[in-house]
Amino acid sequence: MTDAGPERAEAPKRVALFATCFNDTMWPGTPRATVQVLERLGVTVEFPWKQTCCGQMFTNTGYADEAIPLVRGFVDTFEPYAAVVAPSASCVGSVREQYAALARRSGDPGLQRAVEQTTPRVYELSEYLVDVLGVTDVGASFAHRVTYHPTCHSLRMLRVGDKPLQLLRAVEGIEVIELPGADECCGFGGTFAMKNAAVSVAMGSDKARHIRDTGAEVVVASDNSCLAHIGGLLDRGRSGVRWMHLAEVLASTREQPA
Amino acid sequence: MSRSHRTSEPANPVGSTTATFVGMPSFPHAAADAVGNSQLRRNLRHATHTIRGKRAEVVAEVPDWEALRARAAAIKDATLARLDEHLMTLEDRLTAAGAHVHWARDAEEACRIVTDLVQQTGVDEVVKVKSMATQEIELNEALAAAGVAAWETDLAELIVQLGDDRPSHILVPAIHKGRSEIRQIFSERMAQAGRAAPADLTDEPAALAEAARVHLREKFLRARVAVSGANFAVADTGTLIVLESEGNGRMCLTLPQTLISVVGIEKVVPTWEDLDVFLQLLPRSSTGERMNPYTSMWTGVAEDDGPQDVHVVLVDNGRTTVLEDPVGREALRCIRCSACLNVCPVYERAGGHAYGSVYPGPIGAVLTPQLRGITGALEKSLPYASSLCGACFDACPVRIDIPRLLVHLRTRVVDEGRSGRPSAESVAMRSAEWLFSDARRLTRAQQGVTTAARALRGRTSLGALPWPMSAWSSARDVPVPPQETFRQWWARTHEGRA
Numbered sequence: 001m002t003d004a005g006p007e008r009a010e011a012p013k014r015v016a017l018f019a020t021c022f023n024d025t026m027w028p029g030t031p032r033a034t035v036q037v038l039e040r041l042g043v044t045v046e047f048p049w050k051q052t053c054c055g056q057m058f059t060n061t062g063y064a065d066e067a068i069p070l071v072r073g074f075v076d077t078f079e080p081y082a083a084v085v086a087p088s089a090s091c092v093g094s095v096r097e098q099y100a101a102l103a104r105r106s107g108d109p110g111l112q113r114a115v116e117q118t119t120p121r122v123y124e125l126s127e128y129l130v131d132v133l134g135v136t137d138v139g140a141s142f143a144h145r146v147t148y149h150p151t152c153h154s155l156r157m158l159r160v161g162d163k164p165l166q167l168l169r170a171v172e173g174i175e176v177i178e179l180p181g182a183d184e185c186c187g188f189g190g191t192f193a194m195k196n197a198a199v200s201v202a203m204g205s206d207k208a209r210h211i212r213d214t215g216a217e218v219v220v221a222s223d224n225s226c227l228a229h230i231g232g233l234l235d236r237g238r239s240g241v242r243w244m245h246l247a248e249v250l251a252s253t254r255e256q257p258a
Numbered sequence: 259m260s261r262s263h264r265t266s267e268p269a270n271p272v273g274s275t276t277a278t279f280v281g282m283p284s285f286p287h288a289a290a291d292a293v294g295n296s297q298l299r300r301n302l303r304h305a306t307h308t309i310r311g312k313r314a315e316v317v318a319e320v321p322d323w324e325a326l327r328a329r330a331a332a333i334k335d336a337t338l339a340r341l342d343e344h345l346m347t348l349e350d351r352l353t354a355a356g357a358h359v360h361w362a363r364d365a366e367e368a369c370r371i372v373t374d375l376v377q378q379t380g381v382d383e384v385v386k387v388k389s390m391a392t393q394e395i396e397l398n399e400a401l402a403a404a405g406v407a408a409w410e411t412d413l414a415e416l417i418v419q420l421g422d423d424r425p426s427h428i429l430v431p432a433i434h435k436g437r438s439e440i441r442q443i444f445s446e447r448m449a450q451a452g453r454a455a456p457a458d459l460t461d462e463p464a465a466l467a468e469a470a471r472v473h474l475r476e477k478f479l480r481a482r483v484a485v486s487g488a489n490f491a492v493a494d495t496g497t498l499i500v501l502e503s504e505g506n507g508r509m510c511l512t513l514p515q516t517l518i519s520v521v522g523i524e525k526v527v528p529t530w531e532d533l534d535v536f537l538q539l540l541p542r543s544s545t546g547e548r549m550n551p552y553t554s555m556w557t558g559v560a561e562d563d564g565p566q567d568v569h570v571v572l573v574d575n576g577r578t579t580v581l582e583d584p585v586g587r588e589a590l591r592c593i594r595c596s597a598c599l600n601v602c603p604v605y606e607r608a609g610g611h612a613y614g615s616v617y618p619g620p621i622g623a624v625l626t627p628q629l630r631g632i633t634g635a636l637e638k639s640l641p642y643a644s645s646l647c648g649a650c651f652d653a654c655p656v657r658i659d660i661p662r663l664l665v666h667l668r669t670r671v672v673d674e675g676r677s678g679r680p681s682a683e684s685v686a687m688r689s690a691e692w693l694f695s696d697a698r699r700l701t702r703a704q705q706g707v708t709t710a711a712r713a714l715r716g717r718t719s720l721g722a723l724p725w726p727m728s729a730w731s732s733a734r735d736v737p738v739p740p741q742e743t744f745r746q747w748w749a750r751t752h753e754g755r756a
Contacts, residue, residue, distance in 0.1 A: 065673075152649075156647065231737070235734075
């Protein structure tokens with residue numbers, strides 16, 4: 001277990017959940033699982049109702065002007081909270097890595113200050129559990145063979161390292177199998193999956209093949225968008241491999257298995 | 259000028275010289291073709307993974323690699339900030355050492371300067387050491403138009419040139435070719451360009467290398483003019499540096515009477531102390547070697563030793579425009595090591611040709627649109643030729659934040675299109691912004707989704723979708739939306755309202 005140091009003593013036990021628009025609409029099971037894990041650990045979760053979208057799709061496609069109102073909406077919503085937790089590495093990455101530049105572009109010093117204040121307090125789920133709460137065993141039970149795909153934004157933007165793996169390995173009954181070429185991109189890349197569909201599918205097919213070759217029953221990741229791409233290929237190939245978000249594995253218990 | 263000695267044969271009997279990149283289709287179309295070529299993908303995967311592995315090993319040997327990267331980035335940034343001063347110093351020192359310095363604003367001017375210099379010597383052929391700058395300005399084509407054959411002497415460049423092909427990698431230009439293809443090219447084309455390949459040529463690497471050696475040796479001994487590039491130019495002493503693996507470059511740099519070096523203005527480093535940093539970074543990043551086999555350095559003219567007529571053409575060709583962009587200028591740090599290509603999952607599947615430039619891969623995707631301007635379909639598509647996975651940034655020895663530059667350039671593509679007719683994409687993006695800028699609107703839209711989902715009860719995935727979603731559904735299953743959004747669940751379970 002990691003020692004989170006002095007931070008742990010003042011770990012915010014009241015957090016705002018940023019569900020993310022994609023999860024909220026398409027994969028509600030993931031933010032639900034996030035709430036279940038956090039509440040099990042004694043954290044008070046709030047869901048600020050006026051939240052919508054981090055704006056990543058706009059920023060990464062070049063629509064910076066369209067992203068700025070969403071940056072404003074995000075900081076308006078989450079500024080009052082000491083900690084914000086989101087079950088999506090790429091959305092957290094966009095908040096922490098891209099908001100400052102968008103705020104500069106807006107030319108609004110107030111927005112720049114608000115971004116500076118808010119964004120360092122936004123955590124991806126595994127960061128919050130391991131770094132802030134100092135927990136790796138979240139009391140989960142999941143008796144399956146799983147392999148973990150570290151998504152690019154968790155790996156290279158947020159640098160979460162092996163925190164998700166620490167959390168997975170502490171799950172009761174689980175067997176974690178190493179994924180060959182784990183750190184290679186699955187080819188999702190947001191609108192890249194549509195704009196460069198041929199290359200995207202080629203990358204994803206190689207990823208899906210590696211996953212199948214491990215013999216795992218379930219592939220786990222920290223981004224449902226990447227999983228939908230990988231899963232879309234696995235499902236089209238009738239692979240029989242399930243795809244699940246990390247939060248859902250961590251929420252699974254003997255009483256209520258996922 | 260006198261051309262009396264010229265033969266009646268065409269300057270380049272091989273054909274139209276290396277095919278040019280102009281008029282390339284946009285990246286997605288070119289890449290889709292490459293993705294369908296399983297042999298190409300096999301060749302690329304094997305080569306990039308081999309170099310990737312070697313690079314990782316030798317990088318891990320350096321205890322202070324990250325500090326070295328940071329130093330290199332700082333040196334480059336500081337040099338670029340005062341580029342004019344360093345270039346003036348370079349010119350002074352080069353001139354003092356007996357070299358002639360020429361300045362070229364663009365490709366056309368650079369080609370004219372070199373062509374004039376070559377024609378003044380009266381020769382109709384030159385030998386070349388592999389040079390990105392001369393490929394960028396399409397010097398071979400310009401020389402051919404003036405009746406001068408330019409012979410590439412780097413082994414891989416020779417393969418590409420003889421095959422009437424284009425380079426597809428910065429460091430391994432023939433990475434896309436298998437050895438049987440190379441044997442065929444040598445057997446069929448070498449005779450037209452000089453010494454023929456042996457009749458019994460096999461596709462053994464040693465036999466292929468020997469055929470190239472004999473073929474090239476004849477050209478080295480005959481050539482009176484050489485054209486080179488430079489990896490670095492030390493301002494302080496007026497020294498040019500070329501790093502290479504085969505020694506063919508050194509033959510070009512030492513045997514001919516006249517040496518014309520074509521150098522991009524961003525290649526300057528202030529001092530030898532600065533050069534030290536790059537000589538540690540470049541070989542490890544590029545070929546996965548601790549040190550490259552040949553490092554040649556030359557400072558003007560050395561009396562009775564090597565070329566006696568030395569010219570240096572300093573080429574801008576868009577670089578000062580790149581320098582004006584405080585974000586985009588980071589791309590000028592590039593030392594052309596190609597580490598970003600070798601780790602790029604997109605390059606690995608799409609190959610180099612799809613990038614439509616002598617600079618392929620991630621660095622090409624940020625350099626080409628900046629050097630040429632975001633003008634054509636290709637230049638507009640290049641910033642999108644990435645999944646933004648970030649592997650290139652981690653591999654880059656001078657810490658160019660390529661993902662950040664890609665996003666920056668995408669923003670420029672969109673901003674420059676704002677004044678024109680709205681595209682389907684921009685309309686969709688603006689509608690999505692409207693939807694997401696108010697939670698009540700989002701909630702209402704979600705209700706539409708869950709209503710539809712209830713109608714689809716029992717389905718495990720959606721079928722084929724209409725354009726533009728067909729780009730997704732043609733190869734990937736589409737999940738059926740849930741019957742209850744998270745928001746609805748939260749209202750039901752945590753706020754006591756349904």
